Amino acid sequence: MNRTFHVFAVRLDAAVMSKPTFKAKNPGCGPGQPCYFIGSSQHEPERAFKEHKSGEDASAWVREHGLYLSKARCFTIDAGNRAECEQAVVSYAAELRAAGCAVCHD
Secondary structure (H helix, E strand, O other), X not given: OOEEEEEEEEXXXXXXXXXXXXXXXXXXXXXXXXXXXXXXXXXXHHHHHHHHHHOOOOOHHHHHHEEEEOHHHOEEEEEOOHHHHHHHHHHHHHHHHHOOOEEEEO
């Protein structure tokens, strides 16, 4: 039986590009390119963003550099399990990178 997951994008501030780990994940990106964190949750994207910013079950990328939830880049998927959802996150991150964005994900 499939479960509903939300894939969400959080816009990160430009200072994140100065972090060696983030920069290493995005070798073709430079100053001025949009930076995003891509995550997934069974909760609505707004709740997931709020939890990340508060430090609850959080990504340090969002807690320290998250500016806002990019609602236009959020979507819902039906997945058979968490692994299928994570594959959707990885694929979406690759799609954004190919479009010139700097991206990190869970």
